[in-house]
Amino acid sequence: MLRKLLPTLFILVTTGLVVSACSNKDEVVDNYDPARDYFTFANTEQFVTEHLALDLNVDFESRELRGFAMLSIRRVNEDAQEILLDTRDLAIKSVAFLMADSSAPAEFRLGETHKTLGTPLYIAVPDEAGERFDLMIEYNTSPQSTALQWLPPELTAGGKYPLMFSQSQAVHARSWVPLQDTPAIRITYEATVRTPESLLAVMSADNDPLTPRTGEYHFDMPQPIPSYLLAIAVGNFYFAPLGEETGIYSEPELLDASVYEFADTQAMLELAEEMYGPYDWGRYDLLVLPPSFPYGGMENPRLSFITPSLLAGDRSLVSVIAHELAHSWSGNLVTNATW
Numbered sequence: 001m002l003r004k005l006l007p008t009l010f011i012l013v014t015t016g017l018v019v020s021a022c023s024n025k026d027e028v029v030d031n032y033d034p035a036r037d038y039f040t041f042a043n044t045e046q047f048v049t050e051h052l053a054l055d056l057n058v059d060f061e062s063r064e065l066r067g068f069a070m071l072s073i074r075r076v077n078e079d080a081q082e083i084l085l086d087t088r089d090l091a092i093k094s095v096a097f098l099m100a101d102s103s104a105p106a107e108f109r110l111g112e113t114h115k116t117l118g119t120p121l122y123i124a125v126p127d128e129a130g131e132r133f134d135l136m137i138e139y140n141t142s143p144q145s146t147a148l149q150w151l152p153p154e155l156t157a158g159g160k161y162p163l164m165f166s167q168s169q170a171v172h173a174r175s176w177v178p179l180q181d182t183p184a185i186r187i188t189y190e191a192t193v194r195t196p197e198s199l200l201a202v203m204s205a206d207n208d209p210l211t212p213r214t215g216e217y218h219f220d221m222p223q224p225i226p227s228y229l230l231a232i233a234v235g236n237f238y239f240a241p242l243g244e245e246t247g248i249y250s251e252p253e254l255l256d257a258s259v260y261e262f263a264d265t266q267a268m269l270e271l272a273e274e275m276y277g278p279y280d281w282g283r284y285d286l287l288v289l290p291p292s293f294p295y296g297g298m299e300n301p302r303l304s305f306i307t308p309s310l311l312a313g314d315r316s317l318v319s320v321i322a323h324e325l326a327h328s329w330s331g332n333l334v335t336n337a338t339w
Helices: 002-022 252-261 265-276 319-326
Strands: 047-059 064-075 082-087 091-098 103-105 108-110 119-124 132-140 148-151 163-166 186-194 200-203 216-226 232-235 238-241 246-250 284-288 303-306
Touching: 091 108, 186 200, 186 232, 200 216, 238 252, 246 252, 246 265, 252 284, 265 284, 265 319, 303 319
Parallel strands: 047 186, 246 284, 284 303
Antiparallel strands: 047 064, 064 132, 082 119, 091 103, 091 132, 108 119, 148 163, 163 232, 186 216, 200 232, 238 246
8 A cells, every 4th residue: 555655645745846836926027037036035146055053042921932043154156245134023133253263243234024025134244254154143033923833731732831833834934043045045954942841842853752851952954955844843742653763743642642643654664765765864753733733744854743633543644644754855855946
């Protein structure tokens, strides 16, 4: 059954990727250029982000993330003097250049807000910054972030702890990180995330199933990914293994049902590797979210976000897992360059 199912789902994933990339224009553009991403302010022909380092505090009371984003940037055009980054509803506190031997505050300004694209962040780049430099941005999100959903305890499965999760696709990463928010740019990233000690943070990165609950969590994503695959979730999550390279995170109230429902995940992964080549992402885990998660699934690398509506009790809906797993090749490894 799996051998018959996976090739069909792989084709559907690939087709959906192409269709989504061709159907998202919300306004008429004269002299439309299919090689240009019209859904970003970023001047990627002049500057390219190669790595992102996040240091964030999760505040459930104010429904905000606060902290720093450090972007490691390469100047592609030696004459370029200004970086444009994407933001939406972010409060930018400060910007600084970190160079080989020094640091210096940066001149920056926010441009005019667009209803779809958000607000461009303009940062002047001095000549002495050179070809490669780090850009440190202090900021916080707002409760209106289109990427972050903050759930009070009564909207979770357990009813005792709050929960937060992100959805960055298609252009929502800019509402929780200031960055070049376009699939034309792929970045590696690392993060330190601080939460209430009773909760666990997970990301689309190298989640360690044995991580203790300390309130401070560290992540690394060594494979470059587009910004729409940045993902974070914080809640009363616990882990259960499914196989050597697969497992499930969920609230404890959903864990047993999730383990039963998605028991074939390791077999799916092994069969997919036979068909499409090595799985290049390390582990493949699932995060089962509360019913308010508005998607069947989201193919965040290493950690697919999954709706609990798939917990039918008879494994009849697990084709969604095969679909999200297929995105590990078509989408996460090979990505549309524009929306």
